[in-house]
Amino acid sequence: MITLRKEDDAADLGGITKMSVGVSWDPSSGSSGGLLGIARRKRGVDLDLIAVVVQGGQPVRFAGLDSLDPLGNGSVLHTGDEQTGAASGDDETVHVTFADIPPIIDQIVFVAAAFKKGSSFDRANNVSFKIYDATGGTSQQVADVWPSLLGAENANAIARAIRTGQTWQLEVLDRKGKVKQGDMQALLRFAMG
Numbered sequence: 001m002i003t004l005r006k007e008d009d010a011a012d013l014g015g016i017t018k019m020s021v022g023v024s025w026d027p028s029s030g031s032s033g034g035l036l037g038i039a040r041r042k043r044g045v046d047l048d049l050i051a052v053v054v055q056g057g058q059p060v061r062f063a064g065l066d067s068l069d070p071l072g073n074g075s076v077l078h079t080g081d082e083q084t085g086a087a088s089g090d091d092e093t094v095h096v097t098f099a100d101i102p103p104i105i106d107q108i109v110f111v112a113a114a115f116k117k118g119s120s121f122d123r124a125n126n127v128s129f130k131i132y133d134a135t136g137g138t139s140q141q142v143a144d145v146w147p148s149l150l151g152a153e154n155a156n157a158i159a160r161a162i163r164t165g166q167t168w169q170l171e172v173l174d175r176k177g178k179v180k181q182g183d184m185q186a187l188l189r190f191a192m193g
Helices: 034-041 185-193
Strands: 018-026 047-053 058-063 076-078 092-097 107-113 124-133 140-146 155-164 167-177
Touching: 018 047, 018 107, 018 155, 018 185, 047 076, 047 092, 047 185, 058 076, 058 185, 107 124, 107 185, 124 155, 124 167, 155 185
Parallel strands: none
Antiparallel strands: 018 092, 018 124, 047 058, 047 107, 076 092, 107 155, 124 140, 155 167
16 A cells, blocks of 8 residues: 655655546535425535646646546556436546556646536545556455535545656645636646646
């Protein structure tokens, strides 16, 4: 198991060759009870997990929303867009196979956002960002980040995998911010910090 640290202090991934990052949440009825509350829970809230692939300090691809395999070889693979939070376990997941990532890629930044108009973190309950060691075909959770319930932010930079020579390191960021909903450029700028 690796020890994950906050930003500025990366952990070497050592023998980890595959990693997964997942986001899970439960739909909330907000402050509404009765039929309106039930309708809101059924409709849910749409949070999005996005992995931004970086080359030379610039975002060049992303996995998430409608882009599931941005490198075309399965090395960064998104499970698809869950729009309600009603799935069991992680609602959205990105799987990374480090050995298959092209050598020109030097970072992958994982961001969760209430990206689509009308969605928000405050309309979701029990939001959790999990990081797994998926080496050997099994998944062992190595980190669980619970974002603060305070504030009006609609985006969270969860973690960043950084290539250093032949190895990868992982930083847990847990960096909150606000992005204009539906604006991919704003989301990418936020991801880059």
